[in-house]
Amino acid sequence: MSESNKTDFTNPSTFILLGIPGLEAAHIWISIPFCAMYAIAVLGNFTILFIVKREPSLHVPMFYFLCMLAVTDLVMSISTLPKMLSIFWFNSREISFSACLTQMYFVHSLSGMESGMLVAMAFDRYMAICNPLRYSTTLTNSVVAKIGLGAVLRSGILALPYPFLVRRLPYCRTNVIPHFFCQHIAVMKLACADIHISSYYRLFDLLFVIGMDGCFIAVSYIQILRAIFRLPTKDTWLKTFGTCISHLCAISALYITDVFSSLMFRFDHNSHVVSRDLLKVMTIGAHVEKEEEVAI
Template sequence: MSDSNTSYFSNPSHFILLGIPGLEEAYVWISIPFCTMYAITLLGNFIILLIVKMDSTLHEPMYYFLCMLAITDQVLSTSTLPKMLSIFWFNSREIDFNACLAQLYFIHSFSAIESGIFVAMAFDRYVAICHPLRHSAILNSHMVVKIGLAVVLRGGILALPYPFLARHWPYCRTNIIPYTHCEHMDVVKLACADIRVSSYYGLFVLICRIGLDVLFITVSYMQILRAIFRLPTKEARLKTFGTCTSHICVILTFYVPTVFASLTARFGHNVPLHFHILIANIYLMVPPMLNPIIYGVRTKQIRDRLLRLVTQKGT
């Protein structure tokens, strides 16, 4: 660092995203499933938003949170995939420094928002099953708005230090990022400074986003399961638990890839780089695609409304 030949530049004009090193010849084939997932994500989440807007019977807390999830999924996938496809199709690897910081902010903030929405959904299921007579009183429209604002503000505030920390560090190494998108640690690793503050803060956010949120969700479902097992008949237990299956499925599709990607990045030192990158992209693309499919298949109200829309257009 003290070498006189080392040139420092506080704000590089741009970064170079390499894409998936080692798989350049397969870019066209790799782009097909990613493009398909993106199209399904946009279409599926748009349909969810349309159905909830059109059907007044779905104007309930559960479906309001589902609409928040649909919007979050669209923003999260759109923040990464268009640039990824430009790399695959047009070899457009450059990304402006400020655009890179904006991208990493959107990735981390909306990931935290999505995690917070799952906590809100778990709370909704807890109130609906454990306190059914007070559900409308506890989760009234004002409370839903407050919860929604709290979730968005928490995600936005938690991710806000990321671009400021990345902009703060001096850069004197390469401006090449061997990924398809800008992640916080991948950017700050290029800095010529002690980046422990960024590393510790990233760990803190990970604990808040995964550790605490999973803890709250687990506690909610422990209370839900206790209430379900107290029901008198097996049919009642299955019917009540069925109202939670969609939520449980989307939680698993979000947290399992997230945890796997985090563990692979930290401990998979012998794993090929292209595998790391593919896992990181799958964790960003697969949950937003699966969420509307899961809710469309598993939620009777949405499924019935969708069938009515299709049959009306067909007649």
């Protein structure tokens, strides 16, 4: 690390994103599969939006929620992909302090929106399987719009403290972020002040969003499974449960990777560099996996 990155400063004008530390020589090769997968995910999400718009029979709550999730993933990719590729391809690692905070806000707010959309989709499957006669009267277009707006407002408000908590901290150690985007925990660890408030808020947000949403989804699927097992034949079981498979895959891709990466960053103080490199690769893969689950 250069001495210029270790000099004392309180309010850095820029941060340096390392991408995947230790694997700089392989950045070009690493970028190829990830760029291809991102392109597939973006194309798939746009295809979903185009098909749903053009096909009137798909103008139902399930596909409205799917479109909301597709838009969220598209914005997420726009928030992280361009800078990631500029690091891999052009070694353009600098990002301004304001841009870093903006990216941080969008990443965390969009992640919360994804979780909210998955809860909405679980509720949609619950109503379709457990209360089919009330489905059309309960999930009207206005209700769907209110659910979507609620998910956006909740995640947007919960993500607001992140940039403010980071902005108030002094930075006198380094401005080098060992990551490919401005994640809250990665930036917070660069501060030379007490970071307990920021750390506790991140833990609260993680437990509140994923914990509460996870409970709603779990309760929905318990009721769904009870309804499925009351069906007369196994073929009917499989056919009905098959409508939930893609949703369950998306849930796993979002929650498992978010919890894993957040906890690893929280407790990874003295771990070996290979572990940190593996974490960066898994985090990139998590973004791709979540977007590809929607596209599929």
